[in-house]
Amino acid sequence: MTDLSLAQVILGALTIASAVFVVAHRNPVVSAIMLMMTLLFTGGIYFSLGFEFIGAVQILIYAGAISVLFVFIVMLLDLKPSLAKLPGRPLAWALAVLAGVAMFAGFLFTSLQAVGPQMVTESDMAFASATAISLSFLSKSMLAFQVTGLLLLAAVMGVTVLGKSKRTESGIQQ
C-alpha cells in the first residue's frame, strides 16, 4: 500500500527522460528545450504533491524566464551542434558516470535511512499555500526575504555591467 499515484510515477519518468536529453544531446538548442521540459514536468510533480503555489512559481520563473534566457543565449552566441555523436571526452564521461552513480548510491542510502517508509497522512496542505508562505516571509523568514531583494538588485546591476560592450580608444564599439 502506497500513497504514490500513477500520475506521479509517469511525471517522474518523463522528468528523468528529459534530464537525460539535457545532459547527452549534442545540439545546445535541444538541450535548452529539454531543460524547459524537465522544469515543466517538475512543476507538474509539485502540483501532484499538493504544492500548487510553488508549482505555479516554478512554471513562471524556471520554465518561463530562465529557460527562455538560456534559449536566447544559445541563439545570441549562435552555438552550433557538436560534431561528435556523444559530445565531450569519453574519459570524462566514464569518470563522471562512475562518480555520479557512487554519489547517487551513497545519498540514497543515507536519505532513506533518515526518512523511512512512512507515508504522509493526508492533511490540508495549509502549510504550502501562499498565505502560509507569505506569513513566513513576514515573520520568521523576514531577513532572508529582504536579503533576497538585495540579491536580485545585485544581480541586475551585475548583469547590466557585464553586458555592456566595451569601447576601444578610438570609440569603435566592440
Next chain:
Amino acid sequence: MIPSSTEFHLALSLILFCLGAIGFIARGSGIIALMCLELMLNGVNLSLVTFARYHQSAEASALILFVVLVAAAEAAVALSILVSLFRKVGNVSLDNLRSLKG
C-alpha cells in the same frame, strides 16, 4: 516492495541531481554546464518539497521559493559572464581555459 511517495520523490530528486552533476563534469561546453547546474538546483528543490510535505512546515515552503529566486539570479549573472567570455575568446568551450593550470 512499492516505495512510498516520500521515498520515490527523494530518489527522483537524487537522480536529477546526479544527472546534473554527471553532465556538469563530462560536457565541455559552458552553456551546457550552466544548464546542468540548473538541473542540480531543481533536484535539490524537489527534495526540499518532499521534506516540506513530510514535516508539514511553512518555513520549508518559504525556503523552496528562496532557492528558486537565488537560482534565477545566479543563472542571469552566470549567463552574462558566459557572454563576456564568448566575446573575449570566441567559443564557450571550457577545455581551452587552461592559463591558470599549474
